[in-house]
Amino acid sequence: MSEKLTRAYENLKEQLKDSNIDIENVTKALMSLEIETPSWGYGRGGTRFGTFRDGNEPTELFAKLEEAAKVHKLTGIAPSVAIHIPWDKVDDYSKLQKKADELGIRIGAINPNLFQDQEYKYGSITNTDPKIRKMAVDHMLECIEIGKVFKSKVLSLWLSDGTNYPGQGDFRDRKKWVEETLSEVYSAMPEYMRLLIEYKFFEPAFYHTDIFSFGIALDLSKKLGKQAQVLVDLGHHPRGTNIQHIVAYLLSEGKLGGFHLNDAKYADDDLTAGSIDPYQLFLIFVELTDPRSDTSELAYMIDQSHNEKNPTEAMIQTLESLQHAYAKSLLVDRDALKESQKINDVLASEEILLKAFRTDVTPIIQMARHRKGLPISLLKVLRGE
Amino acid sequence: MSEKLTRAYENLKEQLKDSNIDIENVTKALMSLEIETPSWGYGRGGTRFGTFRDGNEPTELFAKLEEAAKVHKLTGIAPSVAIHIPWDKVDDYSKLQKKADELGIRIGAINPNLFQDQEYKYGSITNTDPKIRKMAVDHMLECIEIGKVFKSKVLSLWLSDGTNYPGQGDFRDRKKWVEETLSEVYSAMPEYMRLLIEYKFFEPAFYHTDIFSFGIALDLSKKLGKQAQVLVDLGHHPRGTNIQHIVAYLLSEGKLGGFHLNDAKYADDDLTAGSIDPYQLFLIFVELTDPRSDTSELAYMIDQSHNEKNPTEAMIQTLESLQHAYAKSLLVDRDALKESQKINDVLASEEILLKAFRTDVTPIIQMARHRKGLPISLLKVLRGE
Amino acid sequence: MSEKLTRAYENLKEQLKDSNIDIENVTKALMSLEIETPSWGYGRGGTRFGTFRDGNEPTELFAKLEEAAKVHKLTGIAPSVAIHIPWDKVDDYSKLQKKADELGIRIGAINPNLFQDQEYKYGSITNTDPKIRKMAVDHMLECIEIGKVFKSKVLSLWLSDGTNYPGQGDFRDRKKWVEETLSEVYSAMPEYMRLLIEYKFFEPAFYHTDIFSFGIALDLSKKLGKQAQVLVDLGHHPRGTNIQHIVAYLLSEGKLGGFHLNDAKYADDDLTAGSIDPYQLFLIFVELTDPRSDTSELAYMIDQSHNEKNPTEAMIQTLESLQHAYAKSLLVDRDALKESQKINDVLASEEILLKAFRTDVTPIIQMARHRKGLPISLLKVLRGE
């Protein structure tokens, strides 16, 4: 370990002691944080106006897994990979399992795709045609079977269904169909599997989206049962939405199932997490690391579109940003916060958060890496600098 | 009846016959529509930058009721008035009842006020101080008692509670307090009374609002029970929100309790209903007049801030705009719509709505007035032109 | 002409006479309205999540022109077609001219494409690489040459350039490059050609867009000179923006060059014009048909993405919606409006607009068609019903 790191770590340790924070607890927590990366994130993203490929991006699943393994090897915190069916469909899933084993990673969440097939032009499980609704259900049942192969704990559902024009669809019929079909899917899941229901304000539908808000996802998950929970994608809200409030609400209901981590400035921009509003990311982690939060089963998953950045580099950068937010959230003096909230000392309460946020946690992150035998400067190593 | 109206009505009758619409049904429906106006809407509204009074606005309750009676006398569709406690607090509610009787109107929804007293600076039922939470509960219990005097069916709650800065409040404690206190209030209501829970995206709190979305209001109303429902204020959503979708969702859950009708371009602007987006207002009514919708108990209430328009004139103008939207919604060819939706004929479905919306329903509105013995041109009569 | 239409037209004529509106002026105005359709609008649009083709959409330029000719033949108001280079690039533009002549249409605005080539991954005229900036300029110069073939009056520029992350680009260098390169392009235009500069709030760039607001487009057009003007795309604004105000502002500066007509609920949704907010469309036309507005050179152009609707049908539907908005704007009693504005009669002023908007102008539209020898029910004829 470099002398510089030792010194920086010791300095920070002293500084945190004044706030009754034991740096070792933070370092340990950081060492055990796990974030899932998605297979599709290793490919090149784009917009409806085009995609800019440079030829270096993997396009095939095994190549993507190799990138994922590289990321895990460097960061030590990304041991699992979410897959998307049918993008990642293979003939023999035991071969996929074997490949993952070889690479030292595992398959995580299974993501059905209900938005791409031509049959879904006018909706999947909300389609007026019962044959297409069945097709969509069958696809999700297939995904459950695939999930069983990997003992995957998460079936992660983004329902993009919606309409583009007034009058196009019947809101109530569609609602009924969503409930009916998901109920069927829910029943088919093994006990260890959870159905995570994502919501999204808009896009690709531009008039209405059937599951457009966390409230609908919550309502639906309650109707389905204990194994159904809500998935929060950070980019799926109207501007201004207080996401940390939603996170706290879902946690208190036992209904927060996981995250799609990214950042956004305008809409569902799918930028790298923490790139636009790192303070918001920190405030979300403040809720997650609250002592009352049971996050033992929570699925942290990255979901970004890498249009210009190199996907593998972007993934590593994101993991680092998440570590910053997470570590900072552990520096919040919870007792002092409780106390100042109690007496409505607005300014003092805020200062407690600001103090934690302004702390440079780089030494902790580096120490955690050092202790896990990882390189300190990930991007430099990746780039061979 | 003028010859002109007779002719216009007959022409429209013929025209509608082609769409299988019996004009008489629309006219009759229009004659029985009832909209509640709020006492506070007869006073002068303003912004944080000031209020412009011209001295003609009533400031005292009985004078406001007289304006409300004038509005009802002219329009024939505003027989009840919502009151706000303590703004409309009186020593003897039997006198208020008597006054209303004399004026030919009745007292409608009771609106508690949890945002004005200095004690509520840091929240009412979410206050960390149990004494203030109790004060808020007591106030609502008092409102229930007042409501009993008038056999009021609606206790209409807007909870403005929220925080202005990160860290200021504990989301989970506050959630618990909201549930606890409202549960107590709920239990005290007589069987014929419903608790309508309003939600609002932001303002007057600028960091988080405890009941910020319809999903939270819905979740809460389900926890409380059958007599709790959601109140939709048209100006309380993030821009772009598909309110008609929310309306359909709540209707299908039996949880739509009522409306605060108004319009907005940027935030909670409290402009007169239909002034910014009359097509949206129409689309909301299309959901409300859907044959499956049970709106027998639905409370249509106006909630606007009249900053520049004369309040009484603005109220009449609003009622007229609502009649336009309502009547047009009854012109939708439901069978044809169902049919074109079924085959995903997006364009034809939309055209069915557009055809209804583009129809000029003025003759129906005027005929309904004529048949109820009301003047045809309300604003002219009001202005003595 | 059907007796029904005659009667409806006569009835409306009488009705409008009361507002001092001569129906014949409206009908005549409607008969001479011209709207340009874009070649790309006849193809199938999509989102980044996919495109749903049904095989009936034309994919090749001449087939698109045939659709455009069909639309013009039916509507009588779409005599010109905007083209996009290189999408519509052909070897011999005289052949294209001949084809257009045969079809009874003409080539309108020329649209350069600065967002698709792989070289533009990090910007076109804002690229740090001078070679790529030159490539972009050369492309625009080529477009001017193509425009000369057709004596096209409009070079229509949408600059999608922007960045996705903080620090990615230098705002000031980029601004300088925009000004430098467009100045070179501007100088190469023949006198009869105008450069229309489009602005867009965001997308495909998600951190900053170089020309993100009408203010920047206006500033730039003033720097360039008289032949540079601003193009307003109705979907390119932050939610809530008062577009009619922008239209009036640009008109008063002589800087409104044209429109990309469409509608939007959330972002740049590219829905058919008037489908989401027909009142806003009307209010925009109220500014355009104001007696002070010089719109003799104004380019009305449709720019929509037809993801689910049949493109040709959608085009006809849009043209009809525009006719409704345009005709209604001509029913506004301008003298009465001026008078009531003068005395700050807010409510009366608004009612003047509402009266015009609520009028059903279908008989005028149908009469204009009849007089031009066109079918009355366009979509029925198109569908062969």
Next chain:
Amino acid sequence: MSEKLTRAYENLKEQLKDSNIDIENVTKALMSLEIETPSWGYGRGGTRFGTFRDGNEPTELFAKLEEAAKVHKLTGIAPSVAIHIPWDKVDDYSKLQKKADELGIRIGAINPNLFQDQEYKYGSITNTDPKIRKMAVDHMLECIEIGKVFKSKVLSLWLSDGTNYPGQGDFRDRKKWVEETLSEVYSAMPEYMRLLIEYKFFEPAFYHTDIFSFGIALDLSKKLGKQAQVLVDLGHHPRGTNIQHIVAYLLSEGKLGGFHLNDAKYADDDLTAGSIDPYQLFLIFVELTDPRSDTSELAYMIDQSHNEKNPTEAMIQTLESLQHAYAKSLLVDRDALKESQKINDVLASEEILLKAFRTDVTPIIQMARHRKGLPISLLKVLRGE
């Protein structure tokens, strides 16, 4: 000086050396930063729903100045106070000058008020009544005279004028009146005075605002002349707006006159600067401290509404937040940034900014205070803790 601070400062010095940053330059820059506080910010703010006073807030000008002096004494960076006429109107401005002298502060920007007088109900300089337009002009001329007393360099104009309903006002007449009246005001300013023109998206007008965007303020300032510039209030933009881009644009045009510093989550929330999005505040300062930026005349002014926080405490907290953002912006390795931008290394460019932002600059801020003989922990001293 405490040993702890010495050590922290030395550690940071070493750390920054690695990025080629000389800490002493940052400390010196920080020592000379000056921010103006507004007299009205020492009073209690509120919303249209009410104001919560605790009786400790000063309500009278001299008492406010005493608070301002206290803030300057503690922070050393707030030597001037903006005043608002007529809120801060006094009979004898020489007495005010004397009071300021005694308190060791000076009077800064003069803010006319064009939104409060009852005459302005339907607009001030956009009023259809020429007498009221003249009244507004006269008020601004009076403000110039007051400014002369203090040799004030800034006449800071927020024009709240706008309309609430379609049809209410004539956009073009109003535009002409704005230009005419401001031209008159502009001519009356002494050479050393600048007219700063503020823009605002909406509120208190809810349909249109005459100067709603930076583009209009820029256009207007160019028409007026060299002494007219734009004032950027951080809370006056549509959500998502890239304010740092606007800042760079105005700087490159020589038209950035000053700031109203605050923060916002939803609308013009007037929260304390950096409380919602500290990264954005940093990115704005990155533009301001760019070597090309001439900010010698730039007016940094706070404009916040202290609804719950103690106003004096909130002011000190804000000044501290601004110091953090400013100091961090000085840590950006400009050469490296230029280099990585040149080769479109998006990720590396962003990391350069992140590195600066993540640095904890507390030791620099404290050292600057120490060297100016100020207390280290301002809020503790203020609270007497």
